[in-house]
Amino acid sequence: MEFFVNAFLLALLAATTIAIVRMRRLIATTMLFGIFSLLMAAVFVVLDAVDVAFTEASVGAGISTILMLATLAICGAKQESVPRKQLPAIIVVVVTGAVLLWGVSGLPDVGDPTAPATTHVYKRYVEESGTEIGVPNIVTSVLASYRGYDTLGEVAVIFTAGLGIICLIGAGTGQQRRRRNGNDSGDDV
Amino acid sequence: MEHHPVVRVAAKILIPPILLFALYVQFHGDFGPGGGFQAGVIFGAAIILYGLVFGLKATQSVIPPQVASILTAVGVLLYAGVGVWSVMLGGNFLDYNALDSHDPVHGQHVGILIIELGVGITVAAVMIVLFYGFAGYLRDHD
Known part of the structure; x- marks a missing residue:
């Protein structure tokens, strides 16, 4: 099934x-x-x-x-029309796809008990997180507690992305428009 | 879309359950799938839906753009603040066991609840700021 x-x-x-x-x-x-x-x-x-x-x-x-x-x-x-000759692109795509398929063939099976992902800290998370953290969802235990430092970094990344957007196109307050209009009137004078 | 009655009515019916679902995902993430990231995105999506249907001006009177900008930082500060709090109580940075000296598991619960809230606030605020940025840019350049 x-x-x-x-x-x-x-x-x-x-x-x-x-x-x-x-x-x-x-x-x-x-x-x-x-x-x-x-x-x-x-x-x-x-x-x-x-x-x-x-x-x-x-x-x-x-x-x-x-x-x-x-x-x-x-x-x-x-979208601009794509040129007819696409042979180099096809070669790049085929080679990349072949390399990826070759790489996937070396990965362990899903749920393989001898895979590196299930032998390292996995055991500790599955067996101890219920008593150490007391949260039924192990994913939340790992994300928020065991790997809390990483998640703080992720939140900082999202915050930085937001800051970048505010710097590039503004926060929708209309300040950029006012600034631009101010410059325009200055140029007229 | 302000003149489409079907869209308006459907949005009015849908937005409160979406916001409620976001809060459910936020605070039930310890027990089922979900957490701050997903909850923040769903909350932001509800606000964006409101903005798409009722316009930027109406949305900004609900959540002013300055407030959304400040909230992006509040979430990160809340998260890092839990870390500093645990250091001040004698633990390591983000060691929630230190938050409750009698019951470390309860400390973990408190810590996870607050940092997930921080994640949710930042993600929702950034989503809303993104929407305000794009929508404001379109308004100013038309």
Whole structure:
């Protein structure tokens, strides 16, 4: 059963990818990106990674789509026509894909008890987090407590991204408009 | 979209449950999937939905852009503040066991609750600031 679910999801992912590559209207491409993220979220659910699936669905399919549409509203939704000769691009894509497939073949199976990911600190998290942290969701224990320092860094990254946006296009307060208008009137004089 | 009655009514019905769901994801993240990141994004999405339907001006009267900008920093400060608090109580930075000297597990609960709230505040505020930035840019350059 799981094989069919996986095969179905992966086929849909491949179909969506081909549609994204062939699509020339950027608004439709943005919608397909959202669909791709939602399918990825379903794949993560099949892999029992519900927290990641949750993030992928809300960030990938939700917010990213809105932000890309907002960007299209500013930049325009037209893509320049692509030149016919795409042989170098095809070679790069095929070689990269072959290397990736070769790399995936060296990865351990999902849930392999001898894999490095399940032999190092994994045991401590699974066996001790219930008594040490007392939180049923181990993902939350790891993210918020064992790896709290990393999560602080992630929040700082998000904060910095917000600061960058404020510096680049303003915080929507209209201050940039006033400043620009002020400069314009100064130039007139 | 202010003149589309169907969109307006649907948004008015949907936004309160979305906000409630964000709070559920925020405070139930210890027990099920979810946490500050997801909750912040969902909360931000509800505000952005309001902005898309009712306009930037109405949204900014709910959450002024200055407040959203300040809240981006408040979340990080709340998170780092828990770390400083645990240092002042004699533990390591972000060692929640120090927050409750009698019951370390309770200290962990308190610490995780507050830092997840910090994450949620920063993520939601950054999402809203992003929307304000884009929408304000469009308003100023049309």
